[in-house]
Amino acid sequence: MSSRTKESSVNNNKNWDDVLARYDIQNQVDLGFDSPHDDAAEIADTTPEKQPPRWAGRAIILVGCATALGNIPLQSFLPNTQSNHFEISVNDASSAPTPSTVAEIATAKDVKPGPTLQLASIAKPVVASSPTAAEAVINNTDIQVADYNDEAVLELTLPKRALETYTGHELINTESTWHTYTVKRYDSLHNTFSKIKQASILNDLRSNEEIKEALKDMKMDTIVRAKSHDGKLEQLAFTPDNKKSFVIEPDGQGGYTGQWQSKVFEVRQARATFSVKNGLFLDGKRVEVPSNIIRQVVSVFDWDIDFSHDVRVGDQVTVVYENIYHDGDLVGSQNLLAAEFINKGKIHRTIRHTTARGLTDFFTPEGREMKRAFIRTPVAHARVSSHFNPGRFHPVLHKIRAHKGTDFAARRGTPVMATGDGVVQLKGRKGGYGNTIILKHREGYTTLYSHLSKYKKDLKQGQVVAQGEIIGYVGSTGLATGPHLHYEFRKNNIPADPLTVELPNSMSLTKKELVKFRADAINMKLQLNVLHRFAMENFDINSATGG
Template sequence: MKKLIIPASLLLGSLFFIHSGLQSLAGPSLSPGHDEATLACLGEEKETNTTDPEFTESLSPSPTTPEEEIHIGTVRSGDTASRILSPWLTSAQIHDLATASKPLFDLRRLRVGREYRIITTDGTFSRFEYAVDATRFLGVDLDEEGFHANMNAMDFDIEVATIQGSITTSLSEAMKTPEDMVLAVRLGNLFGWEIDFLKDLRQGDTFAVVVEKRFHNETFQGYGNILAAEFVVQGKRFDAYRFEHADGADFYSSSGENLNRMFLKSPVAFTRISSGFSLRRYHPVLKEYRPHYGVDYAAPVGTPIYAAGDGVLLQVTQNPSSGRYVRIRHGNGYETAYLHMSGFARGMRAGKKVKQGELIGYVGQSGFATGPHVCFRMTKDGTPVDPTGIEAPRANPLPEERREEFASLVASLKPQLDIHYARKIDPEKPDSPGSKKSAL
């Protein structure tokens, strides 16, 4: 555990010591010609000075400043809230702290590797902080009325980076880190209706993205907003620019066409269709012909599954045939279902609202399944429809009165994409102040 101590009283004491020392060094010196009278006068003057109100006041002890200590640690295997907090709190106090925290975060769910901080004042506990995830931390304060918990947004330092690369086999293959893979999924969702990432990409196709990189305590914490992105696929250019409005933000092409649609092209990224929608398909487990009202996307166990559109969770449950599955109600009479999951994302429950692209679970092989995949189903007014056959409507186009403002945004971001000169650049060596370029 690291320990950061801020001792204000030490600084005040040091200043007093220096002041006193200078007084001594600057005191009267005697030459051989000084007589006893002079010595007596000097002695009287010295005694008189010690009774000077200002001088006497300066020698009075300064009021003590509370000493704050910040104890920084990381949750280790076997750690519990009691083990972490016991040096400062009694068992009863730890119980009260956990009770105050429970509506926001259950301290029984501490995760190995997450950072925590304990702040004390003059050795007495005053605050506990725990990093719940990459964007939020729990804070619990103690005052005369007891413990008070709050959930706080993590403070990030934002750096705008241009990330460029070229395709060798696939976009996902170009990713080098888990953070880059998350960014690839977001790009896949953004351009999913414009580019077929399984069929259209060719070796030598290029891409670039201007994105916010988030840092906390100088540690990279993932990517923030995508500001602009561009693909050149078989010589054809596709671009997207983030443009804010009263209700949030949408992505538009440089011509002003809205890229956002009601549904994602698929709920999983960069996977192949292993079985399509059919009114008569031979079931590999039941060994009989029956309708297959879904599209199977084959993917490794644990591959993230995302909500195809905004909606409300109707079911987060399981049964013998579908295994673990999620069902979502969307607008305009649409519903979607995601079958054979290995597990649900944290916080998924019936009644919860989800946003398009939000993580809802993970690919698995639960229920009647011969291999890991997600069976993606869609109904319109209760009737099964082929998700790959619908033309999801685009969101509203760019308002005419804001086209000039949008054109200025495009003009400022387009040079940063610089896709014609995409190259691999060392991410540790920035090309210019405030911007780093790296290759995925």
């Protein structure tokens, strides 16, 4: 050993002595256990003349540290070491034992007896003069402190019907079932109620005048839901427009009550994208796109894509649409909001928009209508009986008189459609035309429909009508030899042959409407952009279509 090491060792020994002298640490320490001799419990202070050995001083320091740390339950962290646990339990006053002499707590006047509550404390020693349990009584309520060697378990006695006790709501009957049906075109009330397993109560519902009147709104596309248990109705709800709903419930006296409510059915946005492999409807169904949404896609893009010949394997379809939910269940879908169809590499996009005039239609992102501005024929499956001819011989007047339109022969009462979006400029009798309707369209176009037998119910002058909307019915009023429709097409009041005239591809929105459209369409444009990127990268977004 070097001289430096020896010197350091000597200094260390001196330091121990200095610590003992400086902090006046006594040579005797109560180690916490009983000594067989009374004089062994207290040892006189060490005099300067008789210093204890150096090892004794070190031992005293270590024992002192251990004693100071004795208040910390270090034994709980050591393996195979028994630790003291205690349990506090609150019991009824009738079974309370007598207070123990070990510990007594002051009485709390406001404490009342309650249910049993047991709490366990881990690794906390119990201060007591005997190993038995310590007990204390607080004014009719016992707190029992028990000593255990094993870990205690927390035990709480809860009420059997927690929901009813603490929230005031009855428990949900999980055995109840919902039956859902969407009313079809020719469904009667009896057929609809048979679909939801409630045909037996239809007569009882009709006996209530308020419910009977509301049932008249259960028309085509109305979603109807009935909740029942063992065939007994618990609730029935239906919505004609997914905004307001009529809710029927038993009144508890053998009858039923009903009232109109809002926010019963919830509308959420959904999104999906898929590639064409086996067909539009099959591939759409694979990603859970409803068939009525696919039909809307076909109807919108039918002006630009021939779906019977032009659709190819690998074409990409993206849709944003509305789903209908009730009581957390998906019960239907309604409007297509936006769509993208990539056909043979060409991108076609559309966005749904309602104009200031109240007409809802689909437009390109630039604000032009997806559909053609006009359709050629206002009567479906009709035969042309007389063409446009400026030098025609009139069959009634028996003289040359220009035929400024086209005649479509059809049975009396055949519906007549508006060939384009417009406003009713004239509705009434017009000379030899008989019962006539004139529609005014944008960009200087007008159309005329004459010889009508009658008009559509509630059609008024100044009313906005949409392309394809029924406005009247075929007749033979005015100078007509038989039931047919006389149809004229004019541009700036100049008549043209409706079967051969070059029709505008689409109408554009007015400047004022275009500003509103661009503001409303921002969200849909962003969604289509994001979905387009996902589709190009084959990213599956169909697992989370809610929104």
